[in-house]
Amino acid sequence: MSEVSLQRLSRRYSGSPFAGLDDFSLEIHPGELLTVVGPSGAGKSTLLRLIAGLETANSGTIRIAGKEVTSLLASARDVALIPQRPALYPHLTILRNLRIGIEMRQTYHGAENISRAEIDRRVDEVINLLSLKSILDRRPYQLSGGEQQRVALGRVMVRRAAVWLLDEPFAHLEPARKIQLRRDLHLLRGTQPATMIYVTHDPDEAFALGQRLAVLQAGRLEQVGEPFAVYSRPATRFVAEFLGAPGMNLSDGTLVRADAGADQCLCFAAADGSFRLPVPAELATHGAEGRPVTAGIRAEDLRPAASSPSSNVVVLSGWRVQLVEALLPRRLVTVQREQATWSLWWDRETAPRVGDALDLMVDTRTIHWFDGTSRNRLGS
Numbered sequence: 606m607s608e609v610s611l612q613r614l615s616r617r618y619s620g621s622p623f624a625g626l627d628d629f630s631l632e633i634h635p636g637e638l639l640t641v642v643g644p645s646g647a648g649k650s651t652l653l654r655l656i657a658g659l660e661t662a663n664s665g666t667i668r669i670a671g672k673e674v675t676s677l678l679a680s681a682r683d684v685a686l687i688p689q690r691p692a693l694y695p696h697l698t699i700l701r702n703l704r705i706g707i708e709m710r711q712t713y714h715g716a717e718n719i720s721r722a723e724i725d726r727r728v729d730e731v732i733n734l735l736s737l738k739s740i741l742d743r744r745p746y747q748l749s750g751g752e753q754q755r756v757a758l759g760r761v762m763v764r765r766a767a768v769w770l771l772d773e774p775f776a777h778l779e780p781a782r783k784i785q786l787r788r789d790l791h792l793l794r795g796t797q798p799a800t801m802i803y804v805t806h807d808p809d810e811a812f813a814l815g816q817r818l819a820v821l822q823a824g825r826l827e828q829v830g831e832p833f834a835v836y837s838r839p840a841t842r843f844v845a846e847f848l849g850a851p852g853m854n855l856s857d858g859t860l861v862r863a864d865a866g867a868d869q870c871l872c873f874a875a876a877d878g879s880f881r882l883p884v885p886a887e888l889a890t891h892g893a894e895g896r897p898v899t900a901g902i903r904a905e906d907l908r909p910a911a912s913s914p915s916s917n918v919v920v921l922s923g924w925r926v927q928l929v930e931a932l933l934p935r936r937l938v939t940v941q942r943e944q945a946t947w948s949l950w951w952d953r954e955t956a957p958r959v960g961d962a963l964d965l966m967v968d969t970r971t972i973h974w975f976d977g978t979s980r981n982r983l984g985s
Contacts, residue, residue: 607683607767607800608632608633608669608670609633609667609668609768609800610632610666611632611633611656611665611666611667612630612666613665613666614626614652614667615627615628615663616648616662626648626662627823627825629648629824631819631826631829633800637816637817638790638815639818639819640803640810640814640818640832641802641819644806645806646823647824648823649773649804652802652804653772653802653804656802657679657686657770658679658684659686669683669767669768670683683766683767684766684767685706686772687754687761687771687772687774689773689774689777690777693753693756693757693760695744695746698743698744699737699756702745702756703731703737703760704728706760706763707727707764710764727763727765730762730796731762735762736755740756749782750777754774754786757774758774758789758790758793765797765799766799768799768800768801768802769800769801770801770802773804773805787813812833812836817829818830820843820844820848822843822847827844828840835848839973839982841980842980842981845973845975849903853901853904854904855900855975857876857898859874859897859898860889860893860894860895860896860898861895863881863883871884873898875945879944879945884974885974898976901972902947902972903971904948907947907965907966908949908967910922910964910966914966918966919969920966922965923962924940924947924964925940925941925942925963926940926959926963927939927940927941929956929957936950937950937951938950938956938957
């Protein structure tokens with residue numbers, strides 16, 4: 606298994622709106638499945654193409670298994686790229702498509718000599734693992750999109766590349782097939798000693814697959830860590846907004862004096878004046894009054910107000926139901942007050958109606974805080 610080390614990689618496209626990469630550094634552990642998530646144009650595909658050797662970095666270094674490969678040709682790297690749409694040979698049967706990758710590497714790229722018996726053994730193993738036996742005599746055009754991607758995975762498995770680069774390979778599949786192939790990929794990791802880097806624009810897919818999660822935006826690495834750690838403690842406002850369905854509820858405001866007679870007793874006041882929130886002591890420091898900050902609350906941390914809220918709970922009144930969506934097994938309720946539009950998950954059997962008045966409550970310990978200027982996380 607091979608580690609992948611990326612040090613200060615930059616890739617710029619002159620006159621292009623796409624971000625490329627900007628001073629990007631990341632260590633991918635041997636045998637790890639790392640997911641890279643970000644919006645379109647964030648630089649995800651550029652990252653894979655640089656590792657694969659299909660593009661050249663303007664600066665920085667790439668090492669695979671300790672060896673610098675920054676200037677090596679793609680054929681000289683033990684890397685396999687699986688694109689969004691399977692790159693199968695249309696005139697060959699599925700059986701020939703499974704074999705041809707490893708055979709061509711031996712013939713044209715000087716790869717290690719592998720016996721025909723060993724190739725046969727690997728192909729048979731892949732056919733059984735991916736349930737391909739019934740389609741071996743077909744051509745790619747006779748297969749569904751999901752079947753084609755299974756063949757593309759199988760070809761990489763036969764070849765046994767040290768590093769797999771997966772560029773949104775399930776993006777164009779229907780939801781049920783996408784879920785099945787995600788499960789297949791998880792199971793395959795137990796049989797394949799490979800390091801995998803999987804890019805996607807779908808946070809749910811990134812959470813489902815990754816041992817670690819890297820969030821990319823405008824060519825820069827925003828945060829990397831275990832998926833639930835990143836979700837629970839987003840390092841920037843962008844990560845908070847982008848991860849989760851829905852993204853975090855965010856409201857801009859400033860730190861103001863909570864009581865005219867109290868020294869250094871500060872609270873958060875929403876910019877539209879609609880509500881206030883207490884802030885942790887570490888934010889209410891000397892000179893912090895007037896500081897622009899953003900308050901963030903996850904949809905699952907908002908609740909309809911109870912008659913007797915417990916300690917650490919703040920009640921926010923005067924909201925109006927704007928939308929109710931049935932996202933089984935729960936409902937997602939969108940509420941509005943002044944300029945703030947928030948979402949909360951509704952677990953009760955009876956749902957509110959559009960136009961209903963609603964009071965909300967939140968445990969202040971679940972509120973996230975971000976600097977209004979740098980957009981970085983504040984506090985511990």
